[in-house]
Amino acid sequence: MNQKHWNDFWNQGFITTFGETLPTNYTGNLRNFWEEVFLSLENHCKILDVATGNGAIASIAADKISRSNKDVSIYAADAAVISESVKQLPLKTKELRKSINFFSNTPCESLPFSQEHFDLVTSQFGIEYSDWNLSLKEIFRVLKTGASAHFVCHHEKSSIVAPSMSEASIYESAMKKYRIFDAAIGFIQIIATTGCPTNQQASTQLNKTINDFRLEFSGNQLCSSLIAEIAEPMKRLRAIGTERVLTQLKSRKAEFESAHARLLDMKNAALNDTDIKNVLAKSREIGFSSADSLNFNNQLGLIGIHLHLVK
């Protein structure tokens, strides 16, 4: 899998996948769920969070454990590069995060840990991005006998995934069908090469492209923000010049391509009911003594699926 879009995302210093929407870590039912899981840990145990991102769940573990008298070693791994620092975390959590043993460039399909190493393996909106055939075997290998794995995974019908899919189709249209960023970049390049600040033909072409996109998604907020992201640097053309407008347009295009790629990853990762049955069956086949699933809900309805495996 191409990890660049995840590397770029985590490099911005977010603690959760929801960026500015959840800037200080997960809250509500998700947080309560993980706190409960970590509450049951014994002294001197080792835990591993896979597909950890910037370590949101591992940080909840560190927080919870710091409030007990237990000595627990926390490991957290991701296929992407995990950022050294995260922004907007409370100072105490930032300090606690330093106690986590992070492993970047570490896919779930190949874990650099010895067998029977961990008392608990966790993952939230993570392990389902991996190849289950390989990752389940790895989780089984590194877990101690009798220990559990708890995964909260995306479900294709959840209130997180379903609306994101309409967002993905708007990105798809903006980037691939209308190519609105390329149209704006092309327009500025014409101005840069001709040295003429107005070019009627190029300007009519750009307006048509943007209007066609706007008409298809009339009234949609994401569509309006994408257009605003293009309009904003272009309005400043006279003040900042073609080179800087081009740089800003290219950087925004890259950001939105990355957001689109993350949404497509989510779409491919999300489980349907047949996938869940298959994962549970595969887990039992590998040797887990029990494998169960439960819908995970909050006030918005279904937000994921909880898989609980015991070795």
Ligand SMILES: C[S@@+](CC[C@H](N)C(=O)[O-])C[C@H]1O[C@@H](n2cnc3c(N)ncnc32)[C@H](O)[C@@H]1O
């Ligand atoms: C939606 S994010 C979830 C991050 C974090 N668990 C959270 O809840 O905020 C998915 C993460 O899975 C990681 N990922 C994708 N494929 C992976 C794999 N095969 N092994 C490990 N991590 C993977 C991505 O790099 C990304 O950080």
